[in-house]
Amino acid sequence: xxxxxxxxxxxxxxxxxxxxxxxxxxxxxxxxxxxxxxxxxxxxxxxxxxxxxxxxxxxxxxxxxxxxxxxxxxxxxxxxxxxxxxxxxxxxxxxxxxxxxxxxxxxxxxxxxxxxxxxxxxxxxxxxxxxxxxxxxxxxxxxxxxxxxxxxxxxxxxxxxxxxxxxxxxxxxxxxxxxxxxxxxxxxxxxxxxxxxxxxxxxxxxxxxxxx
Amino acid sequence: xxxxxxxxxxxxxxxxxxxxxxxxxxxxxxxxxxxxxxxxxxxxxxxxxxxxxxxxxxxxxxxxxxxxxxxxxxxxxxxxxxxxxxxxxxxxxxxxxxxxxxxxxxxxxxxxxxxxxxxxxxxxxxxxxxxxxxxxxxxxxxxxxxxxxxxxxxxxxxxxxxxxxxxxxxxxxxxxxxxxxxxxxxxxxxxxxxxxxxxxxxxxxxxxxxxx
Numbered sequence: 304x305x306x307x308x309x310x311x312x313x314x315x316x317x318x319x320x321x322x323x324x325x326x327x328x329x330x331x332x333x334x335x336x337x338x339x340x341x342x343x344x345x346x347x348x349x350x351x352x353x354x355x356x357x358x359x360x361x362x363x364x365x366x367x368x369x370x371x372x373x374x375x376x377x378x379x380x381x382x383x384x385x386x387x388x389x390x391x392x393x394x395x396x397x398x399x400x401x402x403x404x405x406x407x408x409x410x411x412x413x414x415x416x417x418x419x420x421x422x423x424x425x426x427x428x429x430x431x432x433x434x435x436x437x438x439x440x441x442x443x444x445x446x447x448x449x450x451x452x453x454x455x456x457x458x459x460x461x462x463x464x465x466x467x468x469x470x471x472x473x474x475x476x477x478x479x480x481x482x483x484x485x486x487x488x489x490x491x492x493x494x495x496x497x498x499x500x501x502x503x504x505x506x507x508x509x510x511x512x513x514x515x
Numbered sequence: 516x517x518x519x520x521x522x523x524x525x526x527x528x529x530x531x532x533x534x535x536x537x538x539x540x541x542x543x544x545x546x547x548x549x550x551x552x553x554x555x556x557x558x559x560x561x562x563x564x565x566x567x568x569x570x571x572x573x574x575x576x577x578x579x580x581x582x583x584x585x586x587x588x589x590x591x592x593x594x595x596x597x598x599x600x601x602x603x604x605x606x607x608x609x610x611x612x613x614x615x616x617x618x619x620x621x622x623x624x625x626x627x628x629x630x631x632x633x634x635x636x637x638x639x640x641x642x643x644x645x646x647x648x649x650x651x652x653x654x655x656x657x658x659x660x661x662x663x664x665x666x667x668x669x670x671x672x673x674x675x676x677x678x679x680x681x682x683x684x685x686x687x688x689x690x691x692x693x694x695x696x697x698x699x700x701x702x703x704x705x706x707x708x709x710x711x712x713x714x715x716x717x718x719x720x721x722x723x724x725x726x727x
Contacts, residue, residue: 410710498622
């Protein structure tokens with residue numbers, strides 16, 4: 304299973320297809336053509352057909368794909384059939400916001416716990432989830448073989464959270480912190496960088512203004 | 516000014532440098548070598564030197580860069596010297612979380628308003644900012660020539676929010692919604708896709724497990 308090296312761009316597209324197919328399932332749709340999938344995902348039909356042909360025979364051209372089968376196959380490639388639990392470190396406005404938002408619902412992920420080191424936050428509620436002490440993290444990571452941790456601590460506290468997660472054995476981390484984090488080679492870390500996205504938008508908008 | 520075409524990767528690196536320099540300023544540092552900048556940003560020294568040499572003479576090799584001057588120059592290239600105001604559409608847990616978190620503080624951005632269409636939310640507080648009606652958006656966008664809008668509405672309501680922003684004349688949008696949005700060519704939209712980042716992490720983690 305999933306020992307194939309797939310480019311990040313392909314993984315992102317497959318992730319989008321999976322999300323669109325989950326939404327289609329919720330709407331009660333059973334069959335979807337590659338054109339419909341393309342249109343729902345905002346990706347060209349040619350790219351959809353190429354992707355699906357690379358990863359095997361998922362349906363017959365013209366008659367569409369079975370939503371359920373296609374979703375199962377794509378989840379197999381991604382390795383997300385049974386997605387790992389996600390824990391959140393930092394019960395501030397972003398950490399709690401993520402927990403409550405259900406933003407990852409159609410991604411198939413569920414938040415299994417939220418942690419903070421602030422004694423005043425430990426025991427309080429984020430939505431209907433009680434905030435736990437970060438001291439409980441090592442225990443959890445050891446019990447579950449696979450966990451993804453989301454770092455949503457305040458600026459400056461990112462490396463401390465990261466070091467604790469690494470020491471506990473966590474291998475996959477998504478960080479909302481502003482500072483770059485030092486990690487061992489066997490730990491995968493990705494960043495959600497809101498201010499960098501804003502910089503890219505500003506540059507693009509003002510460049511267009513100048514070029515007019 | 517900024518009529519130069521710079522690749523997205525370069526813009527992202529420049530954005531990181533700017534953030535590191537702002538943090539250095541806060542710490543009261545006046546001079547920074549390219550090695551320090553590289554180490555603070557988690558980018559190789561070679562890449563830092565190459566980037567800085569492309570965009571002009573910012574300092575003398577060996578003696579380091581003046582933090583203030585380098586930041587000014589980089590902000591000039593990015594077009595972020597005087598960053599545009601950012602408005603948030605959707606006063607739910609993510610929208611409010613962003614507003615309160617100050618996540619974009621060291622990016623130099625400030626949230627100028629938060630909007631919702633739900634009458635129960637209009638007038639309530641997110642942090643110390645009062646939620647306004649989305650009906651006020653056209654007025655705001657017309658008054659300010661440049662605005663970045665962050666879409667943080669619930670799943671399924673993204674396109675409606677986008678259409679309203681486009682009609683109001685907004686040209687730069689960052690979306691946290693799960694669905695791809697249709698926009699005219701002259702509007703730039705970027706996505707923060709938490710569940711796709713989680714898929715990339717899961718794929719990577721499980722692939723390593725299989726390859727062991």
